[in-house]
Amino acid sequence: MNSKRILPPLPTVAHILKLYNVQARKHLAQNFLFDPKITDRIVSYAGSDLAGREICEIGPGPGGITRSILRRNADLLSVVEKDARFIPSLQMLADVAQDRMRLHHADILDFDAKTAFSENKAVPWMESGLPQFCFIGNLPFNISLPLLFKYLDDISHRRGVFELGRIPSVLTFQYEVAERLISLPGDRQRCRLSITAQYLCHIKYCFTIYGSSFVPAPKVNVGVVKLVPKQHFDIQLPFRTVDHVVKHVFHLRQAYCVKGLRSLFPPQRDDLVAQMIKVSGVNPEMPPYKLYMSHFRDLCYTFDEICEKIPQIREVDTYSDKDWKKYFDEHGEPIVEGKSLTHPVRFNDSARERAT
Template identity: 45%
Template structure:
């Protein structure tokens, strides 16, 4: 579903005098072909309710809208981006922008009640997408894992999938196999609750401004049952101690608390 002719993302950046805020770890993707590619890794979104985290100037936002989603909900902390997002809301009629911090935003009532499906069913027609700032990506994914374990927030609706970006090294740790050198607390915590796939590596030069690292696009599908069926806080506590002292014997690591 094509949007009507609009200013390019570069034009929007110039029109509203937008610049990436270093303290918010912002990096823009101005290439729409790349934005469409990122969105394609989420699968078929036609008729879905999608939440985009940190839309910024709206490149990925446009790509999502052109998949013919039923409605797009975006969470943005930086008010400078709202005029551009409002333009997309006006021309599409299918976008709602919320001012808030993704780390504290309550998703429990984000999607309509009719989206709710049983946890044992296939994932509901809901999805989370985002080009995440590096500064919040790791704490945010741990927040989402806890919500998945408790079936709250976006996971009150069922096994909502996610397609998110992370620093390449973090993305590789997320998908690291057992006995791999990159195996870490992140690997265990996330793979316990989700099937995780590294879909694509984006070179840093594709972003504005260009970070010093490349970026991985990661897809998450919550499991019907976690691999370790114990309380989330207990699992993360044990993992934290194991990997904090990873050069020592496990029995000595666990004895620290």
């Protein structure tokens, strides 16, 4: 049985671009997909039949993926497009979609995505099952990572649109970025992005789209990735705390991980670095890409515990020794109201106990 809903005859996507004299803009990193077989395949990872589902499409451009979503019976499709040149052609699709499509002329980075979905269909985070919502998008390369980090931050707090539940996403990324999203310990592609995405989401690599399939053709291939927020996060800390630790650990990705750990603290505080190593059980001579999620979990918990006792550490994000001088004296002791604090900081194994 064919579940695709028939749309009235429409000009092809290529014809639409000619009709409105629209060309891809390099500074917006736009690359269009014309092939309906590819756009249908992207949408299929949101569901073979979207009846009862609500979809938010990010950056629809001329509407290739938009048509595939509408043909699969989506109850409601909200499209968010920044480029005003595409609004007339998208409005044409909205007109024939019989109230199933809403058009938002907005920047997705500023858009309140909660307005794209029906709040009465939300599914509480800790209940089984996912809400019948999904993000889909052929993302311009220049917004893919800023948008992903924004959503990961919101997922870690279960805030914003993710107050409605564990909403999945089917998105395109530059192939190397997609590879990093799924990289496992020991893979040289493993990086900051691998950890910060994997601790919050189940990630599936769907398929590769070759650059020649796009107009204009980028010099790289594209990976389609599906992300589903986890019910229980691997690290029970906000995204920004985890990202801060992971970023510093991977700062010198080919060097021993202890070198990255040192940049988390004032240069005089080797005792804090030793505490991180002791509690996490990390081999200090292991390169970051070989560390497991459990290592990063314990590193993050230990760092957070240290910051609870020395909150000034949270104020500094630097790889340079000199930037610590604003908050710490020459002995590495915190400065409060212009005075150095000299009381020692003691630690126990509570971070390890919390992590196990």
